[in-house]
Amino acid sequence: MRLKYAGQVHNIVRKSEEAFDVDGVRVTAAVSSAGASRFEGRVDGGRRSVFVTRDGDHVFAQVAGRSYRFNVVSRAAAATSDDSIAQGGLEAPMPGRVTRVAVSVGEAVKRGQELIVVEAMKMENALVAPLDGVVKSLAVKVGDMVSPGSALVVVEAAS
DSSP: EEEEEEEEEEEEEEETTEEEEETEEEEEEEEEEEEEEEEEEEETTEEEEEEEEETTTTEEEETTTEEEEEEEOHHHTTTOOOOOHHHHHHSSSSSSSEEOOOTTTTTTTTTOOOOEEEETTTTTEEEESSSSEEEEEEEOOOOOOEOOOOOEEEEOOOO
């Protein structure tokens, strides 16, 4: 996943259940308890409580009482030069299996409408339309396994 914060793009790659690479630096995170988007555990030896949630093209994180807002930089968006399409590109947030596809190519959608559901680690992650528009492309079907960054659906802005 690529996230932009304060003008810099950061690359985050999940290597295993307890290891991530953040801009090429290995980070270990042993989760001791978890709830809906809330994680507690050890990050590189220090105990941290983290709350993370995603809303469309933004990831919000709260760590040690500080809040951060990241913009998701989509590979699907980077792969196209058409800005109206780029704004509507959605990719897999993590490795998982597609359990529901709620739209088809050519279908009109509203911002916030559920498009696809990906199950990962026994949790369902709904991907929703980031804008009002029309489904331009759909790259998955129910049962497909997806990897982080895989382009799943592109929504073209309504004209």
